[in-house]
Amino acid sequence: MAMQEKKTSRRTFLNALWVGVGALSLAEIGFLISRFLKPREQRFAENTADAVIAAGSVDAFDPGSVTAFVRGKFYLARLDNGGFLALSRTCTHLGCTVPWVDDEKRFVCPCHASAFSINGEVLAPPAPRALDLFDIRIENGQVLVDTGKRTKRVGFEAAQAVYPGRA
């Protein structure tokens, strides 16, 4: 008798579990459908607002430093001359995440050993071009990085850096 009750309660539990899983799946499908049906402009506006990241005060970044930002997946590099670059952390070879190696003062890709300088320029192949850039603007002494605006480039040019106090 007790065995029968145990079987019944296990069956009841499994049934409840399946109902729960089914309800979750339906909720997820509903969310995806509502997201799909949302007007494109509205989605774009949300994404654009999310894309601008306040990195911090200009003075918080020493010349010659690289700071990683998890949100937005970029590095903020401050060049020795005070200019700022926001670099994508995605390798331009096959897309691995490229860490900054502070001891070597360069980015080194763990996948196929491409290396990039602090300004994102290729130091060692097989990466075919420099790390992508994100737009930067400096307002009231704060560095703002727009991760929605990415620029692909072959190499580094001085005009790519953004300087405090310059328009």
Ligand code: FES
């Ligand atoms: S993915 Fe970085 S070197 Fe290949």
